[in-house]
Every structure is written in structure tokens, then in C-alpha cells.
Amino acid sequence: MSQQRVAVFGLGSMGIGMARALVRAGHAVWGFDIRADVTEAFAEESGNIEAFEDIASQIDVVILVVLNATQAANILFGDQGVVQQLQPGAGVINCVTISPEDARLAASRCANSNITYLDAPISGGAIKAGEGALTIMASGTPEAFKKSQACLDAMAETVFKIGDSAGQGSLIKSVNQMLAGIHIAAMAEALSFGMKQGLDPQTFLDVIQKCAGTSWMLENRAPHIIEGDYSPKSAVNIWLKDLGIVLDAAASIDFEAPITQAVLAQYKGAAEMGLGGEDDAAVVKLYAEQNGLNLP
């Protein structure tokens, strides 16, 4: 696949890794972030220093890796929105976790400007992003996949083609987030329950990861607790947002999700303790506080 001209919006821990993976794959990459110093640092690194409006007409693909649906919509369709600056035939790859409804709406608005839209939420952390080894759950028209293929090849180890219309990728992402969010808090509840009866956290991890009670999240997050490392790989606040998206969608389709609701209440409790910016494993501190536990 030939070299493309790619603009990446959002140079956080995921976006910067994805932008670098695109550079390594031979694409010309412009990076943008609301933090001017971050934008400048990447411009220096990539050698591509133009402002978006100065290269918009040459851009093949815009990739969004910003924080939320509001930021994404603003970048695409705001006053200085990129969609009105792109040439017809250009493509958008939206990697932001948004609702299926928002994804369908964005795709429709892009189509009106002859811009392809790939609904492409991502899974995997910052390390995988930097390695170009993400998992991407993508849906969109055949044209959107074709336009996006070279970038997907550079960023992802696995691309699930979920369906041929926007929204389906975001749907399975929301299902995945529902489970991932539940599993982290469940790990915290079970570990705390055991600790209150004398169970050692390392024994918890050693044994449970070999048993039927294990989960991907347990194996990934329990070590944070054992090491006492709450520097945010993914923060408590992310779950207020992502489970909020899930429960808003659930309410809109009249779906009762009592387990997810119980879990969200725990993340809220942790955030109210001032832990919103800490790693999501810090939800265990809510249980520790309630039960007088000494965490490692």
C-alpha cells in the first residue's frame, strides 16, 4: 500500500504511539493535540510542522484518538471542523470510545461531505499502541475499509471487521468496556474480601490466575495493587465515562444492567475519595477504606 498523508488528533498515551507506528510504516504523519507543547514536540520528531489548515487539502486520512465524543465531534464538525477542510474522498478513522448512536450520526455527516468514516474503537494499552499491535473493532462501508487499510495495517495486530455500517464497532467496544469495567471492580471486591480474612494478595494472584475465576483484567490489574503502583495506565475516571456511555445506551433501549450499575457505583465511590486520576485498580482503595485493610 502506498504512503499516505495522515493527521492524528490526540497525542495522549495511545495517540502518540499510534502516530509513531504510522511514521515507522512510512506514512507522512501530522500530529495535533490541545496541548501546544505536545503538538510541537511531535512536529519536531516527525518533521511535519504545518498547521492542519495548511495541509488539509492534501490529507488522505484523519485519525481521532481524543478523549470523548464531544471532543471528536468538535474536531470533525465544529466551526473549524476538519471535515469541511478535507477533499472529497478523504477518510476519517474514529478510534474514540463513543456511543453507537454517535458513531452512526458522525458517519452520516461525513458521508454528506463525501468523506468515508470508519467506526474503529481500539483495545490494548499504550505499549501495544507504540508497537503498532492494537486490536481494532472496526465497522464501516467497504469504501471506508479500503481508505483505512494502510493505516490499520500500521496500527493494528488484529482488525475485527464487525460489520458494514458505523455503530457496530462502537457497540462491541461498549460491550467489551462493560465487561472490562466489571472485571476490574470484581477483582477489587474479591481481593478485599479475601484480604479481610487474611489472604495474601500475591497468593490471590498466583492461584486465581490459574483457576476459573480469572479474567484478562484481573491478571493485568492485580499486579498494580500488589506493587502499590497506582500511576494511571487507565484511570478511574475513564470508567465513569465509559460505563456512563454503556448505561446511557442501556437506558435508551430500556435495558436493565444491575451488575454494571453496581460496578459504576464503586468507581463513583472511588472518585469521590479523590482517586479519579489514579489507575483504575485504585477502586480497591474504596474497599480498603471501608474495611480497614492495609494494601501493599
Add this chain to the structure above:
Amino acid sequence: MSQQRVAVFGLGSMGIGMARALVRAGHAVWGFDIRADVTEAFAEESGNIEAFEDIASQIDVVILVVLNATQAANILFGDQGVVQQLQPGAGVINCVTISPEDARLAASRCANSNITYLDAPISGGAIKAGEGALTIMASGTPEAFKKSQACLDAMAETVFKIGDSAGQGSLIKSVNQMLAGIHIAAMAEALSFGMKQGLDPQTFLDVIQKCAGTSWMLENRAPHIIEGDYSPKSAVNIWLKDLGIVLDAAASIDFEAPITQAVLAQYKGAAEMGLGGEDDAAVVKLYAEQNGLNLP
């Protein structure tokens, strides 16, 4: 290790496999079940036809694989309890899921009769039991481990030595059950949430098992739903019992477990629909009923 004379109480799907694994390892095995025909069938298979009272004085190890704490206590300490019939120096291996408190009490009563007691809950299904490839989470005195070693070798692929007193094995088992029970119901909630928005169950499994939202239970139980097979590998009612044990223990130490409570309510709801005897994946039918979903 030399051949031992072993009595197995409880020849259900787990116990029969364990008894056969012991026979294959060269031990002399007597099997007992409240169902007379099951006891007779195993006696024919093993060639060991005596009633327990007739061979009690020669038995080295008694293994319990019955349904619950009441049955286990009755076999050990009831009117015709085995502990009073065994010779001093014999051993008990209790594989039943019971509370840590019950395990400590049973060990203490056995010690009074000079019988070793290994607190040895098991993980893994009937197939692993038959292969002698269970995971056993064991705790007990060094003497209890020594007495049990030959049987553990025959029955288990992995033996976690959790600690040197009874109760610690049952504690980690209860932590494992807490997580396993949560993960099955969470899978059902997430799958139903997706299905109500058009997600195909096979796509759910294909994608999520490769993503951060996966769990051992999701990968094991979601196929039951996809195949529409609710023949009980492990029944809904098991979770009423096991999560009941967990929440009783939680209450006794003043531990709030809101996620586990929300999950138990879902299994109760399924049982109230008459699904108690079906495979635990049938908890999805509660969501399907509430949301008008057509399951495979």
C-alpha cells in the same frame, strides 16, 4: 508412593472421575453415594464391594466430594460418622466447597480423633476430574499434606499449598467462586445488552475473547448459549449455594460486597423462572425474558 486404601464419598460428576483416577493410579478405592445404584455400579467397576463399616479400620484416606457442608459434616461426624470408625492416623481430604469457618471446625474435630484433615477444595470440571488433572487449593498441617500426597498426585494436575491450617484453602476457593459467579452473570448481561442492539452472539465470543473484556468463564460458558445447550455442566442452583456461602462469610466479617449481591440477585431471578437445574449460562434467559431477546 505406596498403594493406599481410599474411600470416596460422593460419586457425582466430579467424584466418579476422581475415584476412577485414584483406581488408575493403583489405589484400592471404595466409593459411596446416597444413590444405592450408583454405589453398586462403582463397586462392580472397582471390585471393592464392602460397606464402609466393614473396611473402615483399614482405610487410609477418606475423600469427600458431596454437595454441601451439611452432607460433609454428617458423613464425618454424624451418628454413623466415619471419623469415629477410622483408625487414628488416617486422613480426611475434604473437597467440598464449604466456608473457611466450617473447614476450621471440621479440622479441629478430626484432630481430636487423631485424624488428619486437608482443606482441599477443587477447581476444574468433570473432564479434568476424570483425567486426574484437577486444580486443588489445599491447606492443612504438614501431616495432613503427607497423608494426602499420594491421593493428590492421582487426582490433581496442580496443587496449590495455600497454607498450614484448614480454612485457607476454603477461603481462596470462596474468593474464586465469587469471581467465577460474577463473570458468568456479567457475560450474560453484556451479551444481552449487545444482542438487544443487534450484536450476533458468535461475533460477541469471537471478538471479546481476544479483548480486555474476556474471562475464563466467558470463554467457557458463552459457547453454551451460542449452542443453545443448557444441560447442566454446573447448575444455576450451585451459584445460589456458593454465592450464599460467600455472602454469609462477608456478612460475618462486616464486608459489603455490592457487586456479588447484584449478581446473586440475577441467579435468584433465574431460579425463580424455574431455571435452577439448568446450566448456569441459563442466567442469560432472565435477561432474554426481560428484553424480548431470541436466544440461539
